[in-house]
Structures are given as C-alpha cells and as structure tokens.
Amino acid sequence: MVFPLFMLTANSLMGRQELLETCGAVLADYGESAKLRVFPMYPTLRAYVRLLLDSPEYFTAFWNSMIQTILVLAGQLLAAVPAAWAFAQFRFPGKKVLWFLYMLLMILPFQVTMVSGYLVLNTMDLMDTRAAVILPGIFSTLPVFILQKTFAGIPKELLEAAKIDGAGDLRIFVSMGIPLGMPGIFSILILGFLEYWNTIEQPMTYLKTEALWPLSLYLPQMVNTEIAAAFAASIITLLPALLLFFYGQDSLEQGIVASGVKA
Structure with missing residues (x-):
C-alpha cells in the first residue's frame, strides 16, 4: 500500500533523463522496458520549482x-x-x-x-x-x-x-x-x-x-508534456x-x- 506512494515521491525528485530511463517505456514511449529505481541517483527539486513558479495552469486547476x-x-x-x-x-x-x-x-x-x-x-x-x-x-x-x-x-x-x-x-x-x-x-x-x-x-x-x-x-x-512536473503535482495534490x-x-x-x- 505504501510502496506506490514511496515510488511517487522518489520519481518526483528525479531529473527528466533519469525519469525517461525508469518510466519512459510506460509514459513517454522511450526505451524498451521500465526499470525499478527506489532512490533517485541525482535528487533534484527542479520539478517542484518549475511547478510552483512557472505553471499557472496547475494553480488554475488547483x-x-x-x-x-x-x-x-x-x-x-x-x-x-x-x-x-x-x-x-x-x-x-x-x-x-x-x-x-x-x-x-x-x-x-x-x-x-x-x-x-x-x-x-x-x-x-x-x-x-x-x-x-x-x-x-x-x-x-x-x-x-x-x-x-x-x-x-x-x-x-x-x-x-x-x-x-x-x-x-x-x-x-x-x-x-x-x-x-x-x-x-x-x-x-x-x-x-x-x-x-x-x-x-x-x-x-x-x-x-x-x-x-x-x-x-x-x-x-x-504526463504528456512534463513527466517530472506531473509526479511533483501528484504529491502536492495528495x-x-x-x-x-x-x-x-x-x-x-x-x-x-x-x-x-x-x-
């Protein structure tokens, strides 16, 4: 029950390239198969910064x-x-x-x-x-x-x-x-x-x-436009x-x- 939430949080801290390597096969038609990565190799808050400072559409929906x-x-x-x-x-x-x-x-x-x-x-x-x-x-x-x-x-x-x-x-x-x-x-x-x-x-x-x-x-x-921001938005919405x-x-x-x- 908790593991999907944990994975959601971990994915929200990944960069775009790392997300494509792990989830790209499912979400972005990138790569041959999805990979399981419990912890991000290079944690970043870029997705949260971009979502909170440069996504007016998200706040409208919120x-x-x-x-x-x-x-x-x-x-x-x-x-x-x-x-x-x-x-x-x-x-x-x-x-x-x-x-x-x-x-x-x-x-x-x-x-x-x-x-x-x-x-x-x-x-x-x-x-x-x-x-x-x-x-x-x-x-x-x-x-x-x-x-x-x-x-x-x-x-x-x-x-x-x-x-x-x-x-x-x-x-x-x-x-x-x-x-x-x-x-x-x-x-x-x-x-x-x-x-x-x-x-x-x-x-x-x-x-x-x-x-x-x-x-x-x-x-x-x-998800179709910005995968990292989508994970960050899911956390904030939750x-x-x-x-x-x-x-x-x-x-x-x-x-x-x-x-x-x-x-």
Whole structure:
C-alpha cells in the first residue's frame, strides 16, 4: 500500500533523463522496458520549482478543485443535515418510500445515471459550468444515510426532556441535534472532501472547457508534456487530502461508529 506512494515521491525528485530511463517505456514511449529505481541517483527539486513558479495552469486547476469541493461540502451541510434529521426524528407520509429512493440512488453507480443527469443539466443550461458538478454533489445521498444513522442514535429521553422544557423542533435541532451529531457531520465532510477532491467521472462528462478542469482532469494531461512536473503535482495534490484525513481521523472513526448505533 505504501510502496506506490514511496515510488511517487522518489520519481518526483528525479531529473527528466533519469525519469525517461525508469518510466519512459510506460509514459513517454522511450526505451524498451521500465526499470525499478527506489532512490533517485541525482535528487533534484527542479520539478517542484518549475511547478510552483512557472505553471499557472496547475494553480488554475488547483483552485478549480478547491472551489468545487468547498461548495459541494457547504451545500451538503445545508441539504443533508436537515434531511437526515427529518428522516431520523419525524414521521410523515411517504417516509419509507422516500427513504427507499435515497437508498436506491446511493447504490447506483454514476454510470447508470450519467445519461439522465446529462439530459437534466443540459435542459437547465448548466453544461460546461461548475454548477454541473457542484449541484449533483450537493444532493448526494450518502451524507444523508450516514447522518440519519447518527441522529437516530441520539437517546429519545434527551429529546423528550427538551420538549417538556418547552423547546421547539428547531431549537432541539440546533441546540441538541447538531452538537450531538458532530461526529457524523465531520465524517461526511472528510469523506466528501476525499470524494470530490479526486472525482474524475463527473468533470470528464460535464466539463468541456479546460479552464474549468479540476486537478483530476489536469494531471493526466501533464504526463504528456512534463513527466517530472506531473509526479511533483501528484504529491502536492495528495497533501490536502492526506493532511485532512490524518487531522480528522478520530472524528471519522467516531462518526462511522455512531452511524451504526441504530439501524
């Protein structure tokens, strides 16, 4: 599991000629076979310097990914948290049917809904815009599923005591539901960041203008032009997700455990 990451780091420190000798047969049609070289013979930071100081296209793609991911996560907080609370705490007509539809959409892969999603976005004149990727992400069903299980695990006695004290539904949701459901909320934020930071199918289907491409689409193009910079860009792209995962690992574990308290 760790070895590919180690090789990625080592390759990012190699010069162009050394990379061609090791990976050229795979990436650049150079040489007859690829070679395994654990450590670079002549380590250099030239690829990082060139990427960070002379690659405006990379930073455009980086901020496209950041904008796309942050807006999706903000929208999921506004849409998924109240929806999950309603499924967990309220009874209303059609609740079971609606929940079944949520589960059905959750297990369907993107390839199944790709054509229908394309037609809907095209009808709304949203194709080739950031909204084409952001809006479907906001209404993803997985955050609702995780949070519903988390909210359903809140002891009923606490909520009933709050009602006896005169708290309304909104007050209970804001003052008790959200604080007690923070492990689940942190979980959907971490999982959502990892998913939409690395997403490739939706941008590939809905975005045609290269200026709107996130890193997931831009990085493969770099391999054709600058191999060393592509490895360096992969390392830098990996860092935000890696740091977020290690920072929120405890919250992620607690949220997953909390989501399984009550089915």
